[in-house]
Amino acid sequence: MDLETIKRYDDTLWLMYLKENTVFDADGIQEKKEWLIQTLEAHQDALQLALEVMEKNGLKNEEYVKIQSMVMNSIEKVDTTDE
16 A cells, blocks of 8 residues: 555544444554654655755666665565554
8 A cells, every 4th residue: 555545545434433333542543544654754755855866966877776676665664563
């Protein structure tokens, strides 16, 4: 699931159901979602800044693609189980 899908997903009814009918911490779930969105946005900002610096320093295309791939892989591996 990508960042835009996470941000667009309306989980209001689902969280209300959890809060009223289960022992799950719906507020905690919402906080985790907000934390995840902030974390992914920060990673995207860092990637964009790194790519701009690489371009200004004349990084060769192969190196640019390799570093971009490494950063994207680290974003995909963000641990969403704990803060």
